[in-house]
Amino acid sequence: SHLPLKPGQAVTLTVCIKVKLDFSGQENLLQDLNDDGISVTGLPISSPLRQVLKPRPENKPVSSESGKAEYSHVKTLEAVLNFKYSGGAGKVEGYYRELSLGVHVDVEPSVxxxxxxxxxxxxxxxxxxxxxxxxxxxxxxxxxxxxxxxxxxxxxxxxxxxxxxxxxxxxxxxxxxxxxxxxxxxxxxxxxxxxxxxxxxxxxxxxxxxxxxxxxxxxxxxxxxxxxxxxxxxxxxxQLAPLQWDVLVNGKPCDCDVIADCKVGDAVTLEVKLTNLSKNSVGPLALTVVPYQDYQNGVQNYDLEDGVTFIGSNTFYIDTVKPKESSVCEGALLFLYTGDFFLNIKFQDDSAGRELPLAWFTLPSVHMRALDAPLQAGA
Structure with a gap:
């Protein structure tokens, strides 16, 4: 709205400078924070949830003027602003002038x-x-x-x-x-x-x-x-593991601390689904399902022959799964008394999966709760 300028007039241009610089790998700063008791990447210090910067020890030498640059965490950004302007008869003839203005910005990290x-x-x-x-x-x-x-x-x-x-x-x-x-x-x-x-x-x-x-x-x-x-x-x-595992109990997925309720004496279907998101075929694989009880005191009871029985084998087999495809293996078990039970799904040592990274075989935790069957009316 101020342009074109009349003779003797002035205009102020506001230039907003937004800087994005990499301040990672600042070893001097990290060592400085370490000396002050702050948790630092790569150093064996327990990280506090909340900690205020501690004062420096009195015996810590004060940096000299020449050493300040070494511990300075300021980065310099230099740029050139180019302006073109024209007016009067020169503009009519297509002439213009250029003005170059150097900008020197000192940037400090905000976080x-x-x-x-x-x-x-x-x-x-x-x-x-x-x-x-x-x-x-x-x-x-x-x-x-x-x-x-x-x-x-x-x-x-x-x-x-x-x-x-x-x-x-x-x-x-x-x-x-x-x-x-x-x-x-x-x-x-x-x-x-x-x-x-x-x-x-x-x-x-x-x-x-x-x-x-x-x-x-x-x-x-x-x-x-x-x-x-x-x-x-x-x-x-x-990273999302290239092998995605889903465990379903009675058709419902078990994940995010979900507890699957079932009735004592009723058959419980168990499905293990593998989705191969990698670029290579995977398998065949063999999985063994081992039930146990966790007493929440460091003791886990795996001796459950009188409490849990499988209908068929407790070993599941998955054939070769091609990239972008899925495979499902099914089994069933039943509980003979009430209580909270967990399923530990292990991969057999002779399966082809042992050559793959361990992180690819992260299965959801399976928590099942066996309840008494409701009494029939008139019983």
Whole structure:
């Protein structure tokens, strides 16, 4: 609305600069936090749920002026803003002038992920991603993620955020073509693979931060990425296993702490379904179902010959399963008295599955509760 400018007039242009830089692998900062008692990736320190930055020991030497740069966690971003302008008779003739303005921006991190780990969830298709988050700013910081409670961090404070996520199907990511594989070294291909996996995880997490400055005009917001801090072990735990197992009791799936109720003396059908999401055929496989009782005191009773009996064999066989196909094996058992029972499904040592990664054979826990059959009227 201020253009074109009349002689003697001025206009102010506001340029918003949004910076995305990688602050992972800051060994100096991690060592600095370690000295102050903060949980740090790769260091043998137990991670607190909530911990305030401790004061430095008095005997710790103070960095000299020359050493400040070594412990500086500021990154520099340089850019050039190019302007073109014209006016008057020159514009009519198609002439214009150019102005180049150099920009030097010092960028400090808003959020540090000092430690990343995982814990299993109740479902075999989910897990908990644990992030130890450090607020390096001098103001209160709010960190949020999709479908998760906000985390409020005071200045120089570290807290843990637990995010329950669905495991990721990395097999569905685009694969490099043969020509790319031929002209790329293995290290480069591995870095590109981890980058693609990190991008997929970031898109699902949606981690954002808000700097809660007392003055509204100084409040800032942005996004945080875990891409640079995900190690190979964490990626393996976040990956959806190429072999997906489903266990059904009387036609109903057992997962997420589901307790399957059944009646004493009635036959209970048991189905084990394997879906092969890998790129190769799998099998044949042999599975043995072993019932037991857990007394919740460290004792597990596997001697249940008088309590559980199988109708047929307790060993299930699965033939070769081709990629993108499924196979189901069925059996049946019955309970002779009431109680809570669990099923431990083991793979026999002579099955072909022993050469595959152990993480591919994660079956849902099966919890069954045998109840008395209701009395018949008039009995």
């Amino acid at each position: 540090f992920f000092t430690r990343v780990s995982t814990l299993p969830a109740t479902s075999t298709r989910q897990c908990h991603l644990l992030l130890d988050i450090f607020n390096p700013t001098e103001h209160e910081l709010t960190v949020s993620a999709k479908n998760n409670q906000d985390l409020v961090l005071h200045a120089s404070e570290c807290q843990r955020m637990a995010i329950q996520v669905d495991k990721f199907d990395f097999e569905s990511l685009p694969q490099p073509d043969q020509e790319t594989v031929r002209f790329s070294n293995p290290k480069q291909l591995e870095e590109e693979r981890q980058h693609a996996q990190g991008c997929q995880i970031n898109s699902k997490l949606g981690i954002c931060w808000i700097l809660n400055h007392t003055h509204p005009s100084l409040r800032r917001r942005g996004e945080a990425s875990v891409e640079g801090v995900l190690n190979q072990l964490v990626l393996e735990h976040l």
